[in-house]
Amino acid sequence: xxxxxxxxxxxxxxxxxxxxxxxxxxxxxxxxxxxxxxxxxxxxxxxxxxxxxxxxxxxxxxxxxxxxxxxxxxxxxxxxxxxxxxxxxxxxxxxxxxxxxxxxxxxxxxxxxxxxxxxxxxxxxxxxxxxxxxxxxxxxxxxxxxxxxxxxxxxxxxxxxxxxxxxxxxxxxxxxxxxxxxxxxxxxxxxxxxxxxxxxxxxxxxxxxxxxxxx
Amino acid sequence: xxxxxxxxxxxxxxxxxxxxxxxxxxxxxxxxxxxxxxxxxxxxxxxxxxxxxxxxxxxxxxxxxxxxxxxxxxxxxxxxxxxxxxxxxxxxxxxxxxxxxxxxxxxxxxxxxxxxxxxxxxxxxxxxxxxxxxxxxxxxxxxxxxxxxxxxxxxxxxxxxxxxxxxxxxxxxxxxxxxxxxxxxxxxxxxxxxxxxxxxxxxxxxxxxxxxxxxxxxxxxxxxxxxxxxxxxxxxxxxxxxxxxxxxxxxxxx
Numbered sequence: 382x383x384x385x386x387x388x389x390x391x392x393x394x395x396x397x398x399x400x401x402x403x404x405x406x407x408x409x410x411x412x413x414x415x416x417x418x419x420x421x422x423x424x425x426x427x428x429x430x431x432x433x434x435x436x437x438x439x440x441x442x443x444x445x446x447x448x449x450x451x452x453x454x455x456x457x458x459x460x461x462x463x464x465x466x467x468x469x470x471x472x473x474x475x476x477x478x479x480x481x482x483x484x485x486x487x488x489x490x491x492x493x494x495x496x497x498x499x500x501x502x503x504x505x506x507x508x509x510x511x512x513x514x515x516x517x518x519x520x521x522x523x524x525x526x527x528x529x530x531x532x533x534x535x536x537x538x539x540x541x542x543x544x545x546x547x548x549x550x551x552x553x554x555x556x557x558x559x560x561x562x563x564x565x566x567x568x569x570x571x572x573x574x575x576x577x578x579x580x581x582x583x584x585x586x587x588x589x590x591x592x593x594x595x596x
Numbered sequence: 597x598x599x600x601x602x603x604x605x606x607x608x609x610x611x612x613x614x615x616x617x618x619x620x621x622x623x624x625x626x627x628x629x630x631x632x633x634x635x636x637x638x639x640x641x642x643x644x645x646x647x648x649x650x651x652x653x654x655x656x657x658x659x660x661x662x663x664x665x666x667x668x669x670x671x672x673x674x675x676x677x678x679x680x681x682x683x684x685x686x687x688x689x690x691x692x693x694x695x696x697x698x699x700x701x702x703x704x705x706x707x708x709x710x711x712x713x714x715x716x717x718x719x720x721x722x723x724x725x726x727x728x729x730x731x732x733x734x735x736x737x738x739x740x741x742x743x744x745x746x747x748x749x750x751x752x753x754x755x756x757x758x759x760x761x762x763x764x765x766x767x768x769x770x771x772x773x774x775x776x777x778x779x780x781x782x783x784x785x786x787x788x789x790x791x792x793x794x795x796x797x798x799x800x801x802x803x804x805x806x807x808x809x810x811x812x813x814x815x816x817x818x819x820x821x822x823x824x825x826x827x828x829x830x831x832x833x834x835x836x837x838x839x840x841x842x843x844x845x846x847x848x849x850x
């Protein structure tokens with residue numbers, strides 16, 4: 382098998398990897414904000430629930446979570462869902478990353494000086510306006526470096542999807558490796574992840590620069 | 597009519613520290629009142645209670661005859677509903693010791709964002725008003741600058757412009773010059789003085805004795821959570837009260 386054929390086969394897997402990446406981001410970023418709100422609530426049940434959720438998500442392997450999410454509907458409820466494999470991957474990744482993002486949001490929100498809230502209050506802003514116009518933009522600037530870290534990890538974590546036989550790129554690379562007894566496809570996969578992350582880091586750096594207009 | 601009325605206000609912080617012990621205070625339209633006193637005497641807390649940044653434990657808070665907080669049968673304060681409070685918040689502006697400008701907004705946006713979002717003024721109108729205010733406070737050339745690019749004095753003037761843009765009936769100043777270099781306090785004091793000339797109603801917590809003497813209609817001396825003396829600058833500065841003489845003397849010599 383020549384390199385071009387390998388690349389072609391890997392190409393299909395790359396597409397799935399990119400899909401998992403973007404869908405997870407789109408879902409986990411807002412979900413994380415929601416969980417961080419729950420985590421910061423004074424109500425001890427809401428706060429405790431959020432704490433437990435974050436604890437479990439961070440405290441158990443993502444690989445295990447993938448398996449649980451994939452098999453739970455069948456073993457717990459006897460449900461067979463069509464084309465569930467891909468959905469399960471997105472679900473597991475989003476639920477897991479939301480927990481990490483929640484803690485990042487919380488660190489950003491709790492680091493905001495109380496004076497910003499007080500200034501907004503005496504100017505008559507309501508709670509939603511205060512958060513959306515005054516607090517969140519500053520929080521985003523503060524947490525961007527930690528978010529970048531997390532996103533880069535996500536790019537590499539997409540390879541874990543192979544445990545439930547999603548044919549993303551890493552799975553494809555391993556299949557070719559096994560069939561052709563060459564580690565070349567795995568090396569190519571490595572280069573792909575590297576380039577992907579290079580682009581991600583570039584985009585995040587651009588965003589940081591854009592938000593650098595104030596201190 | 598009294599713009600602001602505070603009756604028998606009591607306030608303790610968690611842990612039981614009683615910072616305000618039964619204070620009553622009335623402010624009429626056009627009046628400039630300064631509150632002086634040693635650190636920890638409860639001056640700032642009283643101001644923050646008036647601006648609803650702190651909840652009072654007991655007593656009455658009244659704006660323009662409208663009861664904002666009152667005592668229940670156990671002498672615990674009850675506040676009006678949050679939506680009614682939002683209306684009351686429009687009566688006053690608050691200037692903080694540390695400015696608390698919004699760092700991600702430029703100067704003009706800091707001034708006009710609340711009028712646009714809260715008072716729902718059309719953008720053009722808010723801008724016109726904002727620019728006029730910046731001009732009045734000598735900040736026209738800074739309208740596109742961001743807060744971090746300004747000196748402390750300029751930042752404090754922006755925060756005064758921001759408060760004025762909401763057309764408040766009364767302005768609260770919480771040690772407006774305490775965070776500034778001595779050379780920058782003058783420019784902020786000048787602004788407050790010109791507001792006093794226009795008969796803006798103000799309550800100013802300050803450590804600057806000469807400034808308080810110059811601009812106030814009335815000076816309140818607070819210590820240990822109580823009003824110890826109250827009167828015109830002449831009365832307070834000419835007092836026979838040893839404690840007040842000592843306090844004023846010490847600060848003036850600094």
